[in-house]
């Protein structure tokens with residue numbers, strides 16, 4: 001399943017609170033960009049912006065995410 005924050009297909013299920021390997025977004029099922037995501041403490045829109053800036057949904061998580069995700073996961077459009 002596709003992570004709605006980074007666009008990579010990292011999840012085995014949607015809405016199972018899995019943490020994405022690529023961006024560290026926790027998939028609580030939020031799909032509306034302007035909606036606040038409780039477990040992520042931000043909107044999806046903000047997570048996407050952070051991912052494009054830092055390479056993780058929050059700058060502090062950069063150390064937790066995989067490097068060169070394009071070698072591991074397929075990426076799709078969001």
Ligand SMILES: [Zn+2]
Pocket residue numbers: 003004005006007008010020021022023024025
């Ligand atoms: Zn992700």
